Structure formats: C-alpha cells, structure tokens
Amino acid sequence: MGTDSPSPSTAPVALGARSAVRAVAQHHQAVVGFLVGFFLVLLLYTTVSSQFGSQAAIGVLQSVRTDENAMTPTSPSSMPSNVTQGDNMKEENKGQKIDEHKKMEEDRVQHDVHGIEKSNQTEAKFDDEKEENPEQAGQTVNDASDRMEEELIRQEIDQGGGKNDTNIQPVTPRKPICDLSDPRYDICEISGDARTLGANRTVLYVPPVGELGADSQEWSIRDQSRKYLEFVNKVTVKSLNASQAAPECTSRHDVPALVFAMNGLTSNPWHDFSDVLIPLFITTRALEGEVQFLVSDLQPWFVDKYRLILKNLSRYDIVDFNQDAGVRCYPHLTVGLRSHRDLGIDPARAPRNYSMLDFRLYIREIYSLPPAGVDIPYKEANRAASGATTAEQHRKPRMMLINRGRTRKFVNFPEIVPAVENAGFEVIPIEPRRDLSVEEFSRVVDSCDVLMGAHGAGLTNFFFLRTNAVMLQVVPWGHMEYPAMGFYGGPAREMRLRDVEYSIEAVESTLYDKYGKDNPVISDPESIHKQGWRSGMRYYWTEQDISLNVTRFAPTLHQVLQMLKQ
Incomplete structure (x- = not known):
C-alpha cells in the first residue's frame, strides 16, 4: 500500500472517523452519550496513523474536513468488518504487502477486542438495521441525539445554567400586611423594610424589588385594642x-418595633390594664424586651405610673411617635395591640400559651413581690407564730376595703368598717387616687388577704394579691351580676384567686330612694338594659351609690373568713 492516498481498506476507517466527528460537531452537548464511540474512533485513528504513516492520517483528516457537511452518523462498531475487506484486497493486491497488512489488521483487532467487545455487541444490531434501511437508521440516530440534546438543555435550565435566561422566578403575589378580621382590634405586621413617618402618623412598607408591583395598598387603623373606640386616632399603613x-432612613434599628396608642379610656385603672397593659403583654412578652415602643398620643402620666412594666417589656427608649420627625427603619414592625377579651387572655391564642395567671405572676415579679410559692399573709404570719400560747397572739386576716370616690361609693362607709372588724378582720380602708405610687400601693395590697370593694376599677388591684387570696366584690343593683363576673370574677379565678360576690338588694341602692320601688329602674332593670348600654350606664354605673346592709352582709364576711382558714 502506498502512502500518498488512503487505500480501499482504509475507507471504513475514514467513514467511522467522519461519522464520529460529525456526531460530535452536531451534538456537542450530547458528548456524554457518544463518548464511547468517539473514544473508539480516536483509538482506531491512532492505530491507522501508526501503521500507514502520517500522510495517510493527514489524508483522513482532510477527507473528514472536506465531507463534514455530507456525513451520515454511523456506529463505530462497523470497524471489525475491516478484516473481511482486507481479504478483498488480497484478490487485487498479490504478494507480501497483502499478507503483511492482513497480519497487522488481525493483530489490531486482537489488541482492541477486549476494549470494544461490549460496544460492538450493543451496536451490531443497529449496523445491521442500517444496512437494510440506511435512511431510517440515520433518522433514528438524529432523533435520539436531538432528544439527548433537549434533555441536556432541560437539565441545565433546572440547575440554573449561567447561559440560560429562562431561570426567572415568577413574582409571588403579596399578601395583605394588615388584618382587620378580629372583632376587637386591627393589626398590621410588616416583615422586611418598615419605615416610620411619625409626624405624619404613617408607617411604610417597602417590598423587595421582586415583589414591587404597579399597585399600592393602604390601611388606616386605630393602633390600640379597641378598634371602634373613637377616642383613639388612626395610623396609616402603606405598602409602596x-x-x-x-424616603431615606435617618436611623436604622436591629430590633422590632411596635406602634400603639396610650390614649382612649385610659386613666381608669381597669382600662389601663384591659385596653393597654394586658394587650401589650400579649403582643410583646415573648420578645423578652427586644422591641422598641413607638407610642402615638403618648401620655406622660401613663409612662410614669407604669414605668416598671413598660421598661420590662421593652429595654429601649420609648419614642413619642407623633413628635418624631425622622424616618426610622426596622426589620419588623407591628401597628396595633392584640386583645382577646375585656381584662382577659385566651391561652389558646396567646404566644407561649400565656394566661391571666402568667400575667399576675409577671406583674408581681416586676414589683418585687413574694414569689408564687409564698402563702397568703394570714397563714404565713400564723405559721411563724405557731408557738404562741393564746389565740390573741395570732394575727387576724387583713382586708383592704376600697371606697370609691365618686360613683358606686359606699355612702355608709363609717358603718361598714366596724362591721368588718367585728367579723374578725383587720381593716385597711383606702380611697385609690390617680397619683398613688403603684410600687408602694402594690406592697400594701400584697400584705392583705382580702380585697373588698364595689364593682369598679379599684378591684383591678387584685393583680397584687397572692395566690388563694380573696376578692370580695359588692355587686350593685340592676342585673349587674354578668359584668361583675365577666370583668372581675372570671379573671380572678383564672389567676387562682378566690372570688366571692355579694349582690345588694334594691333598698341598698340609692336609686331606690331616688326613683321609687315602682320605677322600671328598680322594678324592671332588664327593660332599662334593652334600651341600650347608655341607659344601663346612666342608672347602674353612674347614678348609683350603695348603702350596704351590714346585717345582711355579715354571713358573707363569715364565709370569707372560713375560706381563709382552710
């Protein structure tokens, strides 16, 4: 065989090489699928080059380049047929060169048989089919290659290929940041970029770039626990x-913030706790002080009176929201206070299942009162004096007797005090004042075993009583048992206090002398309540005072005394 051009015996080799190169050129992304075939072609090319010289190899490569666009992919498994075609050469070329070539071809096949045996077995069937129907075989290869290329492209898209621009996540619709569904309160929760414009009573939410849409959202809510209370001004919340x-931030903060109002019905201790302090506890206690308060309609007297509670719920300075001219930026911000019911907590809805008992113990801890395991003062004192020889050396149970200064006050208070003392109690009479120090007053209440008073805000001091102490509530005339239980009796029991109620008769109410026994105010209180809460408020909360019948009241005092001794 000469070296100037490839002999007929090299045609299958060139065809195999052209097919492999063509397949690689057309389907470079499917290189994994054709890796074995390409390797075999490359191996064959190396073998041919070593046998027939560099000129033949150059001729093969030139042939591949010339016919690249006209190639039809074939399987490298056709290469073993070179042995048969070598026999054909024997007829055309007599002599030593033919025998020498045959020997070299047989050596090559023997050398490669172990490396290509499995590939030949797999693709031999394909070669046979190709000989019978070459067009269909070529189409089958192309279809398979296209499918492999499509699969590689799909995988690249799924894996976020850098060259593919289709890996763009769809914009997720924004959910409302304000919840107006609760019958008691409205609340807005912003997680992300929250910015405050306190002087405008406005809070802004700046969504991430991927969530910015063409529309904006806006709410206007009362930022306290009573959504319909007209005394509370509104705060605007906007989603840009x-x-x-x-607006640019003038200060950035790492902790969450809470915007809430201190005005409304505050200045009445019951409303102080029911409308602000208990909702504030529900909303922020789980944050363990890591929150800043932005107070709209700030009341300096409120901050001063309840400073220990406020400082414990937040370790940061209180901001007067309405007077704040800057733009404060927070990672999380809440507008409004959560509330479950009047002077109450629903553990099922509260973070960490907080309850009214948790709140009472929390308040006692803040004011440095004895812990929960300490018994009522009456038992603690008598336990310490257990070595005494006479009953007179034992301390009497102590009762704080609250006399209201205006409505529902005891008009015969001077008569009540000795009656209570005669029943076996030590009496501490008190008329609560707004300027009374909570720290000092809490210690006085803690020293008592009983807190007695007419239905009203003074009984809110039961937060400072010890477990198993008694709250004795005098219920005014006018079917007042329901609010008496709802506002005080129920919460007292939830806080593990003992609740005793004494409902007065009509003649013990000053309304009896004012309107007479036949007036519906006395004879039919239900008809008054049906006229609306304003009518009930007028007669039974505002106009009524109490003249307690101490004789009728004596059995109730005896009941309380026995409870304390148990």
Whole structure:
C-alpha cells in the first residue's frame, strides 16, 4: 500500500472517523452519550496513523474536513468488518504487502477486542438495521441525539445554567400586611423594610424589588385594642409600589418595633390594664424586651405610673411617635395591640400559651413581690407564730376595703368598717387616687388577704394579691351580676384567686330612694338594659351609690373568713 492516498481498506476507517466527528460537531452537548464511540474512533485513528504513516492520517483528516457537511452518523462498531475487506484486497493486491497488512489488521483487532467487545455487541444490531434501511437508521440516530440534546438543555435550565435566561422566578403575589378580621382590634405586621413617618402618623412598607408591583395598598387603623373606640386616632399603613420612592432612613434599628396608642379610656385603672397593659403583654412578652415602643398620643402620666412594666417589656427608649420627625427603619414592625377579651387572655391564642395567671405572676415579679410559692399573709404570719400560747397572739386576716370616690361609693362607709372588724378582720380602708405610687400601693395590697370593694376599677388591684387570696366584690343593683363576673370574677379565678360576690338588694341602692320601688329602674332593670348600654350606664354605673346592709352582709364576711382558714 502506498502512502500518498488512503487505500480501499482504509475507507471504513475514514467513514467511522467522519461519522464520529460529525456526531460530535452536531451534538456537542450530547458528548456524554457518544463518548464511547468517539473514544473508539480516536483509538482506531491512532492505530491507522501508526501503521500507514502520517500522510495517510493527514489524508483522513482532510477527507473528514472536506465531507463534514455530507456525513451520515454511523456506529463505530462497523470497524471489525475491516478484516473481511482486507481479504478483498488480497484478490487485487498479490504478494507480501497483502499478507503483511492482513497480519497487522488481525493483530489490531486482537489488541482492541477486549476494549470494544461490549460496544460492538450493543451496536451490531443497529449496523445491521442500517444496512437494510440506511435512511431510517440515520433518522433514528438524529432523533435520539436531538432528544439527548433537549434533555441536556432541560437539565441545565433546572440547575440554573449561567447561559440560560429562562431561570426567572415568577413574582409571588403579596399578601395583605394588615388584618382587620378580629372583632376587637386591627393589626398590621410588616416583615422586611418598615419605615416610620411619625409626624405624619404613617408607617411604610417597602417590598423587595421582586415583589414591587404597579399597585399600592393602604390601611388606616386605630393602633390600640379597641378598634371602634373613637377616642383613639388612626395610623396609616402603606405598602409602596414600583413607582413610589421610599424616603431615606435617618436611623436604622436591629430590633422590632411596635406602634400603639396610650390614649382612649385610659386613666381608669381597669382600662389601663384591659385596653393597654394586658394587650401589650400579649403582643410583646415573648420578645423578652427586644422591641422598641413607638407610642402615638403618648401620655406622660401613663409612662410614669407604669414605668416598671413598660421598661420590662421593652429595654429601649420609648419614642413619642407623633413628635418624631425622622424616618426610622426596622426589620419588623407591628401597628396595633392584640386583645382577646375585656381584662382577659385566651391561652389558646396567646404566644407561649400565656394566661391571666402568667400575667399576675409577671406583674408581681416586676414589683418585687413574694414569689408564687409564698402563702397568703394570714397563714404565713400564723405559721411563724405557731408557738404562741393564746389565740390573741395570732394575727387576724387583713382586708383592704376600697371606697370609691365618686360613683358606686359606699355612702355608709363609717358603718361598714366596724362591721368588718367585728367579723374578725383587720381593716385597711383606702380611697385609690390617680397619683398613688403603684410600687408602694402594690406592697400594701400584697400584705392583705382580702380585697373588698364595689364593682369598679379599684378591684383591678387584685393583680397584687397572692395566690388563694380573696376578692370580695359588692355587686350593685340592676342585673349587674354578668359584668361583675365577666370583668372581675372570671379573671380572678383564672389567676387562682378566690372570688366571692355579694349582690345588694334594691333598698341598698340609692336609686331606690331616688326613683321609687315602682320605677322600671328598680322594678324592671332588664327593660332599662334593652334600651341600650347608655341607659344601663346612666342608672347602674353612674347614678348609683350603695348603702350596704351590714346585717345582711355579715354571713358573707363569715364565709370569707372560713375560706381563709382552710
């Protein structure tokens, strides 16, 4: 065989090489699928080059380049047929060169048989089919290659290939940041970029770039626990859209913030706790002080009176929201206070299942009162004096007797005090004042075993009583048992206090002398309540005082005394 051009015996080799190169050129992304075939072609090319010289190899490569666009992919498994075609050469070329070539071809096949045996077995069937129907075989290869290329492209897309721009996540619709569904309160929760414009009573939410849409959202809510209370001014909460520019931050904070109001019905201790302090506890206690308060309609007297509670719920300075001229930026911000019911907590809805008992013990801890395991003062004192020889050396149970200064006050208070003392109690009479120090007053209440008073805000001091102490509530005339239980009796029991109620008769109410026994105010209180809460408020909360019948009241005092001794 000469070295100037490839002989007929090299045609299958060139065809195999052209097919492999063509397949690689057309389907470079499917290189994994054709890796074995390409390797075999490359191995064959190396063998041929070593046998027939560099000129033949150059001729093969030139042939591949020339016919690249006209190639039809074939399987490298056709290479073993070179042995048969070598026999054909024997007829055309007599002599030593033919025998020498045959020997070299047989040596090559023997050398490669172990490396390509499995590939030949797999693709031999394909070669046979190709000989019978070459067009269909070529189409089958192309279809398979296309499918492999499509699969590689799909995998690249799924894996976030850098060259593919289709890996863009769809914009997730924004959910409302304000919840107006609760019958008691409205609340807005912003997680992300929250910015405050206190002087405008406005809070802004700046959504991430991927969530900015063409529309903006806006709410206006009362930022306290009573959503329909007209005394509470509203705060505006806005979610910006793509066309609205966010104001620059003048200060950035790492902790969450809470915007809430201190005005409304506050200044009445019951409303102080029911409308602000208990909702504040529900909303922020789980944060363990890591929250800043932005107070709209700030009341300096409120901050001063309840400073220990406020400082414990937040370790940061209180901001007067309405007077704040800067733009404060927070990672999380809440507007409004959560509330479950009047002077109450629903553990099922509270973080960490907080209850009214948790709140009472929390308040006692803040004011440095004895812990929960300490018994009522009456038992503690008598336990310490257990070595005494006479009953007179034992301390009497102590009762704080609250006399209201205006409505529902005891008009015969001077008569009540000795009656209580005669029943076996030590009496501490008190008329609560707004300027009374909570720290000092809490210690006085803690020293008592009983807290007695007419239905009203003074009984809110039961938070400072010890477990198993008694709250004795005098219920005014006018079907007042329901609010008496709802506002005080129920919460007292939830806090593991003992609740005793004494409902007065009509003649013990000053309304009896004012309107007479036949007036519906006395004879038919239900008809008064049906006229609306304003009518009930007028007669039974505002106009009524109490003249307690101490004789009728004596059995109730005896009941309380026996409870304390148990």
